[in-house]
Amino acid sequence: MSTLQTLDRGLAVLGLVAAAPGGLAVPAIAEALGVHKAIAYRLVATLQAHGMVWRGEDGRVMLGAAVLGLAARFQPHFRAEAAALLADLTRATGCTSCIALAEGEDCVVVLVQEAEEGPLRFSYRIGLRQPLTRGAAAGLALLAGRAETPGEAPEVRQTRIDGYALTHGQLHPGASGLAVPVLTPDMPRLGPEPCVAVISLAPIDVPRVSRAAWDCAARLRSLLAPGGGRG
Numbered sequence: 098m099s100t101l102q103t104l105d106r107g108l109a110v111l112g113l114v115a116a117a118p119g120g121l122a123v124p125a126i127a128e129a130l131g132v133h134k135a136i137a138y139r140l141v142a143t144l145q146a147h148g149m150v151w152r153g154e155d156g157r158v159m160l161g162a163a164v165l166g167l168a169a170r171f172q173p174h175f176r177a178e179a180a181a182l183l184a185d186l187t188r189a190t191g192c193t194s195c196i197a198l199a200e201g202e203d204c205v206v207v208l209v210q211e212a213e214e215g216p217l218r219f220s221y222r223i224g225l226r227q228p229l230t231r232g233a234a235a236g237l238a239l240l241a242g243r244a245e246t247p248g249e250a251p252e253v254r255q256t257r258i259d260g261y262a263l264t265h266g267q268l269h270p271g272a273s274g275l276a277v278p279v280l281t282p283d284m285p286r287l288g289p290e291p292c293v294a295v296i297s298l299a300p301i302d303v304p305r306v307s308r309a310a311w312d313c314a315a316r317l318r319s320l321l322a323p324g325g326g327r328g
Contacts, residue, residue, distance in 0.1 A: 103140075106130055106132065106136075106140055107140050107143065107144060109129075109130055110126055110130070110137075110140050110141065110144060110150070110158075111144065111149060111150070111160070111164070113126055113129055113130075114126075114150055114158050114159060114160055115160055115164075115224055116224075116226075119157065120153060120155075120157030120158055120159040121157060121158050121159075122156060122157055122158070123137050123138055123141055123156065123158060124137070126140075126141065126158065141158055144161075145161070147163060148161045148162055148163030149161050149163050149164055176207075176208065178320055179196055179208055179291075179317055179320060180208055180210070182313050182316050182317060183195070183196060183208055183209075183210040183293075183313070184210050185313065186210070186293065186295070186309055186310065186313040187210040187211070187212055187213075189309040190212075190295055190297075190305070190306045190309050190310075191212055191297075192212055192295045192296060192297040192301070192306065193209065193210065193211045193212050193295070193296050193297070194209075194210050194293065194294065194295045194296070194310075194313075195207075195208060195209045195210070195235075195293075195294050195296070196208040196291050196292070196293060196294075196317070197235040197239070197276075197291065197292055197294060198289050198290060198291050199229060199239045199290040199291075199292075200226075202228060202229055202230070203226050203227065203228060203229060204226070204227050204228070204229050204231075204233070204235050204236045204239055204292075205224065205225070205226045206222065206223055206224065206225040206226075206235075207223065207224075207291075208223070209222070209223050230250070231267065232250075232252065232264065232267050233264055233267040233274060233276075234262040234263060234264045234267070234274035234275055234276035234294055235262075235274065235276045235292050235294040237250075237252055237253055237256045237262035237264070237276065238256060238261065238262045238276035238277055238278045238292040238293075238294070239278060239290065239292050240253045240256075241253050241254075241256035241257040241262065241278055242278025242279065242280045242281060242282065242290070242292065243280075243282055244282040244283075245257070245282070256278075257282070260277065260307070260311065261275055261276065261277045261307045261310060261311070262274075262275065262276045262277075263275050263301070263303060269296075271298055272296055272297065272298055273296070273297055273298075273300065273301045274294055274295065274296045274297075275294065275295045275301055275303065275306055275307060275310060276292050276293065276294035276295070276310070277292060277293050277294075277307070277310040277311055277313075277314045278292045278314065279291045279292055279293065279314045279317045279318050279321070280318070280321075289321065291317060291321075292314070293310050293313045293314045293317065294310075295309075295310055
């Protein structure tokens with residue numbers, strides 16, 4: 098399948114800017130894309146005209162308000178009710194929890210609920226992106242929620258057997274993660290492909306936390322069904 102080069106570059110600019118909390122200078126965007134600065138300036142100007150980015154007084158490019166509008170329209174009932182379920186999971190486990198989605202070959206964090214109590218608190222950033230194959234719990238859970246593929250990692254097969262992935266220090270030294278896929282291998286992929294993950298700097302009580310994560314995943318699964326929702 099062919100792609101539109103200009104659109105591809107514009108979307109790449111949004112990805113670069115989203116990954117730079119302090120904004121990004123246009124020459125840095127040009128260098129990252131491998132294009133002339135004039136092209137980068139035109140891409141930024143086009144995105145700015147649509148409110149997708151804006152430029153500060155120092156010339157650095159940041160995400161615009163239009164991006165928030167798009168985000169608010171993404172599965173609104175799913176996001177609102179999923180946030181409530183995530184809060185329940187964090188209260189039940191005392192750990193920071195998140196929902197991540199599979200986007201192509203990446204795992205992207207879309208919702209986070211940080212633990213409010215305990216001596217060790219873990220902070221997780223919405224928008225964090227990592228390869229599914231990196232070996233972290235969320236990526237393993239998403240892969241295990243799919244049908245088995247030839248040559249897949251043993252950790253993925255074990256996650257499918259156990260019903261959850263448990264990892265230590267894959268993304269952050271000293272942190273443990275436990276993740277559960279929301280979809281099962283026999284379910285069609287007609288929308289978001291999420292998983293539930295719990296992250297902690299303290300040892301995880303696997304039986305208790307996995308049960309809570311399974312319950313949260315089951316409730317999220319019902320939200321993705323036609324007509325799903327609490328109300």
